[in-house]
Amino acid sequence: MTTSDARRAGGLMVAMALAFFVGVALAAPDKFGEDVPEEAQRQLNRARSLRHAGHYDRAIAILREILAQTPDYYRAHYHLGLTLAESGKLDEALAAFGQAARMKDRKGIKDATLYNAIGWTHFLQGDYEQADAWLERAVRSNEPASREARARAFDNLGIVAMRQGKLSEANAAFRQALALGSEGARGNLAILGKAQAAYQSISKK
Amino acid sequence: MIAQLVGMGFHGVAVAMVVLGYRQLKGLATAPLPEDPKGAKFRQLVGATRLMIMASLVFFVGGVGAQVLSATPKPTTVEIHLSPALLPNGVQPPSVMAGTSQVQFDANGFALMTVRPGSSVSVVLDYLLKNLVALRAEADASRHGSQLAAGGFDDDL
Numbered sequence: 001m002t003t004s005d006a007r008r009a010g011g012l013m014v015a016m017a018l019a020f021f022v023g024v025a026l027a028a029p030d031k032f033g034e035d036v037p038e039e040a041q042r043q044l045n046r047a048r049s050l051r052h053a054g055h056y057d058r059a060i061a062i063l064r065e066i067l068a069q070t071p072d073y074y075r076a077h078y079h080l081g082l083t084l085a086e087s088g089k090l091d092e093a094l095a096a097f098g099q100a101a102r103m104k105d106r107k108g109i110k111d112a113t114l115y116n117a118i119g120w121t122h123f124l125q126g127d128y129e130q131a132d133a134w135l136e137r138a139v140r141s142n143e144p145a146s147r148e149a150r151a152r153a154f155d156n157l158g159i160v161a162m163r164q165g166k167l168s169e170a171n172a173a174f175r176q177a178l179a180l181g182s183e184g185a186r187g188n189l190a191i192l193g194k195a196q197a198a199y200q201s202i203s204k205k
Numbered sequence: 206m207i208a209q210l211v212g213m214g215f216h217g218v219a220v221a222m223v224v225l226g227y228r229q230l231k232g233l234a235t236a237p238l239p240e241d242p243k244g245a246k247f248r249q250l251v252g253a254t255r256l257m258i259m260a261s262l263v264f265f266v267g268g269v270g271a272q273v274l275s276a277t278p279k280p281t282t283v284e285i286h287l288s289p290a291l292l293p294n295g296v297q298p299p300s301v302m303a304g305t306s307q308v309q310f311d312a313n314g315f316a317l318m319t320v321r322p323g324s325s326v327s328v329v330l331d332y333l334l335k336n337l338v339a340l341r342a343e344a345d346a347s348r349h350g351s352q353l354a355a356g357g358f359d360d361d362l
Contacts, residue, residue: 031362048360079362082358082360085358113359113362116356116359117359120355120356120357145359151356152356152357155354156355156356159355162343163339164336165332165333165335165336167335167339177356182356183354184353184356187353187354191343191351191353192339192342194342194345195335195341195342198341199334202334202338203331
């Protein structure tokens with residue numbers, strides 16, 4: 001983080017703290033029905049835009065400030081985990097996702113996408129067993145998730161299965177992703193098909 | 206001495222019979238001639254000696270037979286152990302085949318394998334083979350400008 005970034009983040013924290021106390025009265029239900037100050041929701045969207053632009057440190061600073069004011073905010077924990085993971089801080093990301101999971105359980109929030117995030121972070125860490133377990137949970141969960149989110153989890157599950165040498169399981173996962181409209185699943189199946197053909201040809205010898 | 210010979214098994218019993226037969230013959234040769242005009246006692250002793258010799262033959266044949274049977278190869282037990290803890294995370298241990306049966310490992314990676322002479326032990330690295338062909342397919346695709354499309358994270362939460 002540069003000096004100007006730090007200064008900007010410091011100013012932002014002060015502004016947010018002020019806005020928070022003003023905005024408490026303006027609390028509105030968030031996506032999962034959480035009663036969260038509107039300012040916190042605005043700042044979360046801002047952090048998200050900063051993450052998209054690759055300004056991870058600034059996004060993380062904003063999200064941490066949001067959580068300092070509203071520690072129970074599920075989506076803020078989730079987006080903090082996401083930003084930390086994308087910036088390569090995978091251990092911290094898992095800690096943030098863990099916090100999100102606690103909030104989720106405490107508030108009874110129904111959302112399967114968190115499992116995919118935890119599973120994919122484990123995959124990025126190279127922990128395929130944990131990744132497999134969490135992604136299985138993501139695709140088997142009865143909790144709501146968008147069609148795209150389910151397709152994404154199946155694609156991820158297929159890749160984890162491929163890395164584990166489970167070609168049949170990978171095939172099944174990619175097919176599920178394709179059925180749910182995944183754009184990448186067809187290409188994944190083509191690559192997997194070549195692996196399966198190579199395996200068949202070797203094992204026949 | 207006889208008791209010790211019998212304790213040695215079939216061969217011992219056969220030798221014991223021969224020893225007893227010898228003693229009986231010796232007794233017969235050294236004994237004063239019986240006043241037995243019909244020779245009944247003499248025939249009885251000769252008959253008993255003949256039985257001894259036949260019995261020793263039977264036991265000798267039995268001993269040889271037992272030796273042949275005991276020389277038949279017995280299964281050789283080999284204790285092996287494999288430690289899953291040494292394998293990298295997520296890597297499955299290879300499956301080990303003793304002949305046509307798969308060796309079952311316990312949770313600690315230990316297994317007892319019985320291998321008969323002439324049968325083979327094979328280590329099946331099916332998982333590794335699948336893993337390699339998958340990595341190769343990925344590498345080939347990458348050379349042709351395509352790659353696996355990961356779903357990654359959900360951003361629209």
